[in-house]
Every structure is written in structure tokens, then in C-alpha cells.
Amino acid sequence: MAMLWKHVRVLSPLLRRYLLSRPFTTTEGHRPTIVHKRSLDILHDPWFNKGTAFSMTERDRLDLRGLLPPNVMSPNLQIERFMVDLKRLEVQARDGPSDPNALAKWRILNRLHDRNETMYYKVLIANIEEYAPIVYTPTVGLVCQNYSGLFRRPRGMYFSAEDRGEMMSMVYNWPAEQVDMIVVTDGSRILGLGDLGVQGIGIAIGKLDLYVAAAGINPQRVLPVMIDVGTNNEKLLEDPLYLGLQQHRLDGDDYLAVVDEFMEAVFTRWPNVIVQFEDFQSKWALKLLQRYRSTYRMFNDDVQGTAGVAIAGLLGAVRAQGRPLIDFPKQKIVVAGAGSAGIGVLNAARKTMARMLGNNEVAFQSAKSQFWVVDAKGLITEGRENIDPDALPFARKLKEIDRQGLREGASLEEVVKQVKPDVLLGLSAVGGLFSKEVLEALKGSTSTRPAIFAMSNPTKNAECTAEEAFSILGDNIIFASGSPFSNVDLGNGHIGHCNQGNNMYLFPGIGLGTLLSGARIVSDGMLQAAAERLATYMSEEEVLNGIIFPSTSRIRDITKEVAAAVVQEAVEEDLAEGYHGMDARELQKLSEDEIREYVKNNMWSPDYPTLVYKKE
Ligand SMILES: NC(=O)c1ccc[n+]([C@@H]2O[C@H](COP(=O)([O-])OP(=O)(O)OC[C@H]3O[C@@H](n4cnc5c(N)ncnc54)[C@H](O)[C@@H]3O)[C@@H](O)[C@H]2O)c1
Numbered sequence: 031m032a033m034l035w036k037h038v039r040v041l042s043p044l045l046r047r048y049l050l051s052r053p054f055t056t057t058e059g060h061r062p063t064i065v066h067k068r069s070l071d072i073l074h075d076p077w078f079n080k081g082t083a084f085s086m087t088e089r090d091r092l093d094l095r096g097l098l099p100p101n102v103m104s105p106n107l108q109i110e111r112f113m114v115d116l117k118r119l120e121v122q123a124r125d126g127p128s129d130p131n132a133l134a135k136w137r138i139l140n141r142l143h144d145r146n147e148t149m150y151y152k153v154l155i156a157n158i159e160e161y162a163p164i165v166y167t168p169t170v171g172l173v174c175q176n177y178s179g180l181f182r183r184p185r186g187m188y189f190s191a192e193d194r195g196e197m198m199s200m201v202y203n204w205p206a207e208q209v210d211m212i213v214v215t216d217g218s219r220i221l222g223l224g225d226l227g228v229q230g231i232g233i234a235i236g237k238l239d240l241y242v243a244a245a246g247i248n249p250q251r252v253l254p255v256m257i258d259v260g261t262n263n264e265k266l267l268e269d270p271l272y273l274g275l276q277q278h279r280l281d282g283d284d285y286l287a288v289v290d291e292f293m294e295a296v297f298t299r300w301p302n303v304i305v306q307f308e309d310f311q312s313k314w315a316l317k318l319l320q321r322y323r324s325t326y327r328m329f330n331d332d333v334q335g336t337a338g339v340a341i342a343g344l345l346g347a348v349r350a351q352g353r354p355l356i357d358f359p360k361q362k363i364v365v366a367g368a369g370s371a372g373i374g375v376l377n378a379a380r381k382t383m384a385r386m387l388g389n390n391e392v393a394f395q396s397a398k399s400q401f402w403v404v405d406a407k408g409l410i411t412e413g414r415e416n417i418d419p420d421a422l423p424f425a426r427k428l429k430e431i432d433r434q435g436l437r438e439g440a441s442l443e444e445v446v447k448q449v450k451p452d453v454l455l456g457l458s459a460v461g462g463l464f465s466k467e468v469l470e471a472l473k474g475s476t477s478t479r480p481a482i483f484a485m486s487n488p489t490k491n492a493e494c495t496a497e498e499a500f501s502i503l504g505d506n507i508i509f510a511s512g513s514p515f516s517n518v519d520l521g522n523g524h525i526g527h528c529n530q531g532n533n534m535y536l537f538p539g540i541g542l543g544t545l546l547s548g549a550r551i552v553s554d555g556m557l558q559a560a561a562e563r564l565a566t567y568m569s570e571e572e573v574l575n576g577i578i579f580p581s582t583s584r585i586r587d588i589t590k591e592v593a594a595a596v597v598q599e600a601v602e603e604d605l606a607e608g609y610h611g612m613d614a615r616e617l618q619k620l621s622e623d624e625i626r627e628y629v630k631n632n633m634w635s636p637d638y639p640t641l642v643y644k645k646e
Pocket residue numbers: 219220221222223311312313331332336339366367368369370371372404405406407408442457458459460463485486487488491511512513531532533534
């Protein structure tokens with residue numbers, strides 16, 4: 031293949047297109063898939079199972095005759111039968127995604143995931159807008175909270191504090207020879223729900239569902255991982271039904287030793303894997319990112335993915351005011367929450383402003399004065415005792431805020447009243463923090479179109495609902511939330527548009543782009559390219575209508591675009607080492623459109639391959 035590629039440039043356009051369109055992975059397309067098992071073993075293997083869709087010839091070949099009802103169903107009919115069951119719950123559904131039936135829907139989908147992966151992803155991809163809120167936020171939060179009761183079949187791998195010294199061999203217990211994507215959590219800060227210990231595995235599973243559905247990562251090559259170092263959740267520690275280690279969390283060097291050993295083990299077995307860190311408490315999220323990011327192919331979704339999505343949203347808000355992007359450094363931004371997500375957003379927004387202002391130290395210093403950061407103790411100033419070093423660069427000078435009529439620890443309401451910000455952005459995990467009073471204060475905003483980002487998850491942790499924002503501030507605002515809300519009918523013929531501002535618009539493309547470029551690390555430039563692509567994805571008309579993020583139904587397309595931008599940047603930074611048949615030099619020769627096509631053709635689709643049995 032590599033030889034062939036060398037000549038692609040001089041080949042006829044037709045042959046060139048053919049070569050570009052060939053999947054470089056092994057099992058997709060029309061080539062049969064070789065399996066080393068037969069009979070019931072196949073039916074019980076979700077990677078290969080097709081259930082009633084096994085053809086008669088396959089039933090003969092794989093010793094399945096008599097093990098299935100005789101009616102051979104088409105994949106579509108099979109899905110129709112399944113959907114009747116799933117839809118039955120909707121008849122009684124009341125309040126959208128946070129409805130109690132959501133958990134029942136999750137159960138039905140999860141059972142399908144356990145029996146037949148191809149069919150599961152077919153259902154998920156075809157109905158992503160409807161079921162992303164079930165397999166992902168907000169329902170996944172409820173699932174994690176109730177995991178002990180919901181647990182049936184294990185999924186993914188668990189590495190615990192008890193496994194120290196064993197991880198290097200344990201990693202070989204996973205059946206897949208190749209793993210492309212790992213999402214790992216230690217369960218210490220699951221969404222805005224706090225420490226859920228081992229039950230946090232649900233978030234890694236949900237994120238990987240999106241990797242398959244949105245990025246077309248092959249489901250046989252994803253691995254959800256839980257690093258169980260204990261929990262500080264006293265309720266779980268006392269619960270006899272809890273599935274994890276019943277001890278307090280390891281800390282300090284003991285903690286680091288476990289995570290280090292895990293990283294070494296997975297990168298030894300799968301040197302090209304990408305590891306996404308997810309929902310680690312802030313105390314460790316930033317430290318682990320610094321510790322690993324220049325040696326391993328890894329990134330932290332809460333810090334870096336969220337930052338990119340927020341940048342895209344903030345730039346969208348500028349466009350929605352009918353102003354040029356270059357006005358971004360003039361925006362006054364109040365951020366509530368200075369944890370891993372808030373700090374990630376602040377650093378990225380400051381850098382973006384600085385770049386627009388001339389990309390020098392003076393610009394970098396002056397950009398920080400556009401931010402007012404409020405945490406659990408109120409406005410952060412240089413007068414704060416024991417200030418978190420990550421928040422320090424954003425601490426306001428005491429003299430300066432005195433002039434603004436503010437002080438150390440001022441409340442969010444006071445800050446909004448005095449600053450009159452263009453943007454109010456919440457990553458606090460505190461539901462209802464943007465109270466009636468805070469939203470009333472935002473009426474004084476000097477912006478022609480103030481923006482509210484209530485980004486905390488799940489729904490009950492959102493800083494305000496869409497209804498609250500639109501009913502108090504009217505329809506001349508931009509609204510985005512981390513978990514989905516329905517659009518709001520304002521009763522005057524106007525509709526308040528709800529955007530979902532969630533890192534799901536970036537992490538699948540960051541992962542896919544890193545994989546297909548074969549980049550050695552995930553660089554700042556690659557993350558920036560991803561964010562910029564998302565920022566320019568919406569048309570002028572959409573943005574002026576308050577639509578600053580795409581709908582989830584377009585997630586596969588936006589992910590392809592983001593991945594292509596990441597590949598291109600990796601190539602430009604000379605980080606790309608290639609992937610399968612596409613080596614680094616060939617990657618360098620591809621045009622922008624060819625990169626897009628290369629990405630598209632390497633996205634897995636949920637089609638049943640023909641199965642052929644072969645003895646091991
Ligand atoms: N939409 C997204 O894509 C996205 C991405 C990442 C995280 N999040 C959400 O962001 C939230 C925070 O995540 P994190 O990792 O930064 O958590 P964290 O616990 O590390 O940080 C929370 C921060 O909020 C502050 N805070 C608490 N009470 C406050 C109050 N009353 N007023 C102002 N600030 C207050 C805390 O002091 C802390 O700085 C979570 O709910 C998470 O689901 C959303």
C-alpha cells in the first residue's frame with residue numbers, strides 16, 4: 031500500500047479517488063471478516079452478533095442453524111422491531127430528556143449494546159439527537175449515580191489501587207489486539223455530581239459511544255477505563271452494594287504511582303493508542319495533563335475540549351452581535367467557576383485574545399483584564415488568601431476593582447451589576463447559580479446581545495434553564511447550555527434558540543484527527559485548529575439567528591471537519607507520523623479536500639460485514 035501511495039499523485043484522477051476512498055482499516059467495507067468462533071459463542075459476542083439478521087448461508091457456515099428463529103430479517107426490519115419496544119416508553123414521556131423514562135430507555139439501549147454492537151450504533155447514529163441525551167449527558171449522570179443497581183455485564187477495564195505491580199500483565203486480558211481510543215476516569219468529579227467512585231465508568235462508556243457514533247472510531251477498538259483509587263464519597267463507602275474499593279482515595283505520590291503505572295501499561299501494549307482523561311477532580315486534572323502531555327498521546331477533555339468549545343461559542347457570540355471577530359478582545363467576560371473547566375476556558379480565551387491583539391507579551395498581559403472570575407468564595411482578587419496558583423493570573427487587582435465598586439469575595443450578582451458584562455459563563459456545577467437577581471443584573475449589560483453560557487452538567491446543575499434566561503432577558507440574547515434544553519416559545523411569535531455548548535463537538539474530532547494523522551502528541555496548535563473549525567462551522571445567517579453551535583444531528587459532519595483540521599495542523603507542525611497505509615510523506619501531499627476525504631473514508635459505519643469462520 032505504501033508503495034502504491036508513492037505513485038498516487040501521478041495517477042489518473044479516477045484511480046486516485048479510488049485509492050483515497052479505500053478504508054485503511056481491516057474489517058470494514060465488503061471484505062469478509064474472519065472469526066475464530068462459531069455457534070453460541072458468536073451470538074454472545076456483541077462485536078460479531080447480528081441476531082436475526084444472519085443470512086441462511088452464514089447460519090450454515092457458522093453453525094448457527096437452529097439457534098435463531100427462522101425468519102431472516104433485514105437490518106432495517108430488525109431495528110424497526112427494536113424501536114417499537116423503545117418507543118413504547120415515549121408514549122408516557124413528559125418532560126424531555128430528564129424524564130424518569132430516560133433511565134428505562136438507557137436500559138433498553140444498554141441491553142442492545144451488550145448483545146449486538148453494530149445494531150446498537152446503527153440505532154444511535156440514526157437517532158443521535160434523540161438518544162445522545164440518553165447515552166450521554168444528562169442521563170449518563172443518573173446512570174453513574176445508580177450504577178450499582180444497573181450493573182449487569184461489565185464493559186471496559188478496571189485498574190485499582192490493589193493492582194499495583196500487576197497492570198502491565200493485566201492489560202493483556204483485554205481481547206482486542208488493537209485499541210485506538212481509551213477514555214479514562216478516576217470517578218472523582220463526574221459531571222457536576224461530585225465523587226462517584228467506580229460508578230464513574232459510565233461517563234467513559236458514554237464518551238466512547240460518541241467516539242463511535244460521531245467520529246466513526248471502530249467500536250472493537252475503544253476501551254473505557256476506570257482507575258479505582260477509592261472514593262471520598264462517604265455514602266458509597268458505607269453502601270454494602272457499592273462495586274468499588276471501599277477505602278478513601280489515594281493521594282500524593284501513591285495516587286500518581288497508580289496512574290503512572292496505568293499509562294505505562296496501556297502504551298506498552300498499544301503504543302499508538304490515544305488516552306482521553308475525563309472527569310478527574312481539578313486538583314489532579316491539570317497536574318496530570320502537564321505530567322503526560324509531552325510524552326504520551328493524551329489530552330484532558332474537561333480542560334482542553336471544553337476550552338475549545340467555549341472559544342467557539344464566545345466567537346459565535348461576537349458574530350451574533352453583528353461585530354467582527356477582531357472585537358473579541360473587547361468583550362467583558364464574567365466566569366463563574368474556577369475548576370479544571372473554568373481555568374481551561376480562561377487560559378484559552380486569554381490566549382485567543384492575545385493572538386488577536388498582536389501575539390506578544392503586552393497583548394497577553396492586557397488580555398487578562400477582560401475577565402472577572404467568581405468561585406465559591408466570590409470574586410477572585412489578589413487579596414485572596416491561599417489563592418490557587420492556576421487562578422492567580424486572573425485575580426483582579428484590589429485598587430482596580432475598588433474603582434469598579436467591587437471587592438475581594440464580591441457576589442456574582444454584584445459583579446454582574448458593576449461589570450455589565452457581554453458574557454456570563456458558568457462552569458460552577460451549581461444548579462440555579464444564575465438566579466433571578468443575577469439575570470436581572472445582566473439586563474444592565476453594555477452588549478447589544480448579551481450571551482449566557484450555563485455550561486454545567488447534568489441538567490439539574492445548569493446555572494440556569496433556557497426558560498429562565500429567555501423569560502427574564504427576552505429573546506435578544508445568546509443562550510447555550512452544557513446539557514440540552516428545548517427551544518423556548520416566547521409567545522410573541524419569537525423562539526428563543528437553545529444551543530448545546532458541550533465538549534462533544536470537539537473531543538471526537540480531536541481523537542479521530544490525532545489517530546489518522548498519527549501525531550505523536552496532541553499539541554496546542556491541534557486543539558486550536560479544532561476550536562477554530564468549530565467556530566467557523568455555522569453560517570452567518572445561523573449565527574445572526576442565535577445559532578452558534580450545530581445541532582447534534584450534524585455531529586458526524588462537524589466531527590469529520592474538526593478531525594480534518596486536526597490532521598492538517600498535525601501535518602503542518604510536523605507531528606504527523608501517518609496511519610496504516612498513509613505514511614507521513616503521503617499525508618503531507620494531500621490537499622485540504624483530500625484530507626477531508628481521507629478522514630471520511632476512515633470513519634467506521636455500522637454495517638454488518640460478512641463473517642467467515644477460520645480455525646485459530
Ligand atoms: N459543557 C461542557 O462541555 C462542560 C465541560 C466540562 C465541565 N463541565 C461542567 O463544569 C462543571 C465544573 O467542572 P470542573 O471540573 O471545573 O469542576 P470543579 O469542581 O473543579 O470546579 C467548580 C468550580 O466552581 C466553583 N464554585 C462552586 N460554587 C460556586 C458558586 N456558588 N459560585 C461561583 N463558583 C462556584 C468552585 O469554587 C470551583 O472553582 C461541572 O458541572 C461539569 O459538568 C461542562
